[in-house]
Amino acid sequence: MNRSWPVLTVAGVLVAGLAFHLAAQSSPPPEAPRFTAAGQLQRPANYREWIWLSSGLGMSYNPSARSAGNPSFDNVFVNPAAYRAFLQTGAWPDQTVFVLEVRASESHGSINQQGHYQGARLAMEVEVKDARRFPGKWAFFAFPGANDSAAPIPTTASCYSCHAQNGAVDNTFVQFYPTLLEVARQKGTLRPVPVTPVR
Ligand code: HEC
Numbered sequence: 001m002n003r004s005w006p007v008l009t010v011a012g013v014l015v016a017g018l019a020f021h022l023a024a025q026s027s028p029p030p031e032a033p034r035f036t037a038a039g040q041l042q043r044p045a046n047y048r049e050w051i052w053l054s055s056g057l058g059m060s061y062n063p064s065a066r067s068a069g070n071p072s073f074d075n076v077f078v079n080p081a082a083y084r085a086f087l088q089t090g091a092w093p094d095q096t097v098f099v100l101e102v103r104a105s106e107s108h109g110s111i112n113q114q115g116h117y118q119g120a121r122l123a124m125e126v127e128v129k130d131a132r133r134f135p136g137k138w139a140f141f142a143f144p145g146a147n148d149s150a151a152p153i154p155t156t157a158s159c160y161s162c163h164a165q166n167g168a169v170d171n172t173f174v175q176f177y178p179t180l181l182e183v184a185r186q187k188g189t190l191r192p193v194p195v196t197p198v199r
Contacts, residue, residue, distance in 0.1 A: 031046070031079040031097065032081075033097050033128045033130060035133070036149050040149035041126060041128060041139075041149060042149050043143055043147065043148050044097055047099040048077070050077040050079050053077065055075045055076070056073070056076075058105075072103060072104055072122060078099075079095075079097045081095070082097065082129075087183055089187060091170065092129055096129040098126065099126050102123040125140065126140070126141040127141075129171075136155060138163070139153070140163075167193070168191055168195050175196070
C-alpha cells in the first residue's frame with residue numbers, strides 16, 4: 001500500500017488554499033472603483049448585484065416641469081461595502097460607488113392594463129467618493145452608451161453644485177432613500193436641508 005498519498009493530498013490542499021488566498025488578495029474586490037491608467041473610471045459591470053436603495057418615478061428638479069404620460073424611472077444602487085459602513089456610521093466611506101440608472105416606463109404590455117413597469121435603460125450615471133483622487137472627494141461620471149470607461153465630468157457641471165447643496169448626507173440624496181434616511185436620523189448625520197418625513 002502506498003502510504004504517501006495522505007501526505008500528498010494534504011500538501012495539495014494547502015498549496016491550492018495558499019494560491020486561492022494570494023489570488024483573492026492581489027485582485028481588488030470587484031465592487032471597488034477601478035480606474036484606467038489615464039484616470040478614467042471603468043464601467044461598474046456588476047452593479048445590478050449591489051444594494052438597491054430606491055427608485056424615483058418621473059423625478060424632476062425643475063419647478064415648471066409637467067409630468068409626461070410615461071415618466072421614466074430611476075434606480076439607485078450602492079456598493080455593498082459602502083452600504084454596510086453606512087448602516088454602522090450614517091456616513092459614506094471612501095471608495096463609495098453609486099450607480100443611477102434611468103429606465104423608460106412602459107404600460108399596456110403583456111397582461112398589464114394599468115400602471116407602469118420598467119423598460120429599456122436610457123442612461124447610467126455614476127458617483128464615486130475617493131478623497132485621494134478628487135480634491136472635492138466626490139466625482140461624477142456618465143456612461144451614455146456602451147463605453148467601458150469614462151472621464152470625470154468637469155467640476156463646473158451642475159451635478160456637483162446640486163448634490164453638494166441639496167444632498168441630505170454628504171453629497172447624496174439620502175432624503176429620498178427611506179431606509180437610509182432613518183439610519184442617518186439615528187446617527188445624527190443629516191445636513192440641514194429640506195427633508196420630508198417618511199410616513
Ligand atoms: C438639480 C439637482 C440635480 C442635478 C443637477 C443632478 N442631480 Fe443627481 N440626483 C439628484 C436627486 C434629487 C437624486 C435622487 C434620485 C432618486 O431619489 O431617485 C440624484 C441622485 C443621483 C445619483 C445617486 C446617488 C445620490 O447622490 O443620491 C447619482 C449617481 C447622480 N444623481 C448622478 C448625477 C450626475 C452624473 C449629474 C450630472 C450630470 C447629476 N446627478 C445632476 C439631483 C440632481
